[in-house]
Amino acid sequence: MAHFDDKAFPFSHKWLNERLAIDTLKRVLSTEYWIPKNINFLWAMGMVLAATFGLLLISGIFLLMYYIPDVHKAFDSVNYTIMQEVGFGWFWRHVHAVAASVVFLIIYIHMLTGIYYGSYKRGRELIWISGMLLFVTFSAEAFSGYMLPWGQMSYWAGMVITNLFSMGSLELNGLVEWIRGDYVPGQAFLGRFFMLHVLLIPLAIIGLIVLHFGTLRIPHVNNQDGEEIDFEKEAALWKAGKRKESKVIPFNPVFLSKDVFVMAIYFIIFFYLVFYNFEFAMDPVNMDPADPLKTPPHIYPEWYFLWSYEILRPFSKDIGLIAFGIAQVALFFMPFIDRSPVVAPAHKRGLFFWWFWALVIDMIVLTAMGKLPPQGIYTYIGTVAAIVFLLLGPALVVITLMEKKQQGGK
Ligand code: HEM
Numbered sequence: 001m002a003h004f005d006d007k008a009f010p011f012s013h014k015w016l017n018e019r020l021a022i023d024t025l026k027r028v029l030s031t032e033y034w035i036p037k038n039i040n041f042l043w044a045m046g047m048v049l050a051a052t053f054g055l056l057l058i059s060g061i062f063l064l065m066y067y068i069p070d071v072h073k074a075f076d077s078v079n080y081t082i083m084q085e086v087g088f089g090w091f092w093r094h095v096h097a098v099a100a101s102v103v104f105l106i107i108y109i110h111m112l113t114g115i116y117y118g119s120y121k122r123g124r125e126l127i128w129i130s131g132m133l134l135f136v137t138f139s140a141e142a143f144s145g146y147m148l149p150w151g152q153m154s155y156w157a158g159m160v161i162t163n164l165f166s167m168g169s170l171e172l173n174g175l176v177e178w179i180r181g182d183y184v185p186g187q188a189f190l191g192r193f194f195m196l197h198v199l200l201i202p203l204a205i206i207g208l209i210v211l212h213f214g215t216l217r218i219p220h221v222n223n224q225d226g227e228e229i230d231f232e233k234e235a236a237l238w239k240a241g242k243r244k245e246s247k248v249i250p251f252n253p254v255f256l257s258k259d260v261f262v263m264a265i266y267f268i269i270f271f272y273l274v275f276y277n278f279e280f281a282m283d284p285v286n287m288d289p290a291d292p293l294k295t296p297p298h299i300y301p302e303w304y305f306l307w308s309y310e311i312l313r314p315f316s317k318d319i320g321l322i323a324f325g326i327a328q329v330a331l332f333f334m335p336f337i338d339r340s341p342v343v344a345p346a347h348k349r350g351l352f353f354w355w356f357w358a359l360v361i362d363m364i365v366l367t368a369m370g371k372l373p374p375q376g377i378y379t380y381i382g383t384v385a386a387i388v389f390l391l392l393g394p395a396l397v398v399i400t401l402m403e404k405k406q407q408g409g410k
Pocket of ligand 1: 053
């Protein structure tokens with residue numbers, strides 16, 4: 001039975017520990033949460049992401065104090081009240097816009113690191129799946145946020161993306177209207193996307209981050225060589241003072257200090273962007289208020305959605321939608337498409353190395369083509385890049401089956 005010391009000072013360490021087991025929590029989650037020594041700065045990206053999400057929350061709360069979710073007032077509340085009238089309103093808006101863009105760059109680096117080192121295998125499947133769920137919820141968060149300033153791109157991108165729910169020839173127009181709450185984006189649309197952006201999706205993200213961290217606890221993070229580490233044995237070495245011999249370090253304070261170092265460099269670059277180069281995160285077309293009677297000549301999403309938008313665009317309506325659907329879910333199945341039992345960095349996996357770089361280059365080409373107008377040579381390059389993306393899935397199955405066979409043959 002638990003023992004409570006009546007003489008312990010209320011809210012002292014002892015008093016709290018008896019009620020909340022804070023020492024045990026600290027041990028399990030930080031001082032005895034073991035991290036392999038053999039990792040590089042790319043393993044700090046997870047914490048960089050968590051910190052950027054923190055910045056999005058804080059800046060979002062400040063913006064929320066003055067933003068008005070009304071189709072007649074939203075544009076001015078952002079572009080006039082927040083940007084010009086409220087002290088430091090511009091600062092919080094720049095932080096929010098830059099963080100929303102940069103977070104996707106870091107997510108892509110974090111995902112590609114996982115793919116390069118095979119960090120979705122050997123007990124780490126749920127880390128990957130919870131990570132993909134985070135990717136989807138972050139995408140929904142970015143899209144719903146983009147609607148809020150109610151500029152030209154908010155309105156027309158909202159129109160184009162919600163139109164996708166008509167599912168091509170199925171013509172599910174009722175579904176599109178149900179999502180919009182109207183025939184076209186209007187007050188109901190803005191109201192529900194506002195609720196999603198400031199409440200429901202952030203809550204889902206917080207829950208998923210907790211889940212993502214939870215899925216990391218038992219398999220531990222992977223390392224640069226994909227080595228299978230006996231964490232208990234190595235931790236015992238560390239605790240016995242044989243720190244040089246041990247292959248692991250505790251998360252707190254040793255690894256955390258490295259994370260903080262990488263974060264410090266990241267934040268220098270981040271705030272440089274916020275103060276001197278924020279324009280990249282703000283589309284000039286969205287500086288015009290939404291006008292349902294004036295379609296912009298070229299409607300495109302933010303850069304982080306361009307690769308998947310370009311998979312949709314070159315094909316006819318139905319095929320484009322199917323290709324787009326496949327591209328959205330394919331990465332979820334990474335742990336199951338990669339049939340090889342080998343956990344190693346891509347440069348030690350022969351054909352997989354070339355597959356990895358084909359994926360990276362293809363995503364960059366798709367992104368570039370998605371930004372350009374669908375004319376002439378761009379259409380051809382975009383179509384080829386989209387087909388290559390779709391073929392990369394079956395190619396991975398074949399490559400990794402061959403690798404599996406080679407392993408079996410040894
Ligand atoms: C957006 C919010 C996210 C946060 C806050 C986050 C946070 C973290 C943290 C702190 C780690 C441990 C340290 C590290 O390896 O960086 C980690 C590991 C990992 N994350 Fe994420 N992550 C996020 C999104 C994602 C996404 C989108 C994916 C990909 C689908 C993903 C896949 C992984 C994998 C596979 C690992 C294990 C790495 C290893 O074992 O080496 N995460 N994440």
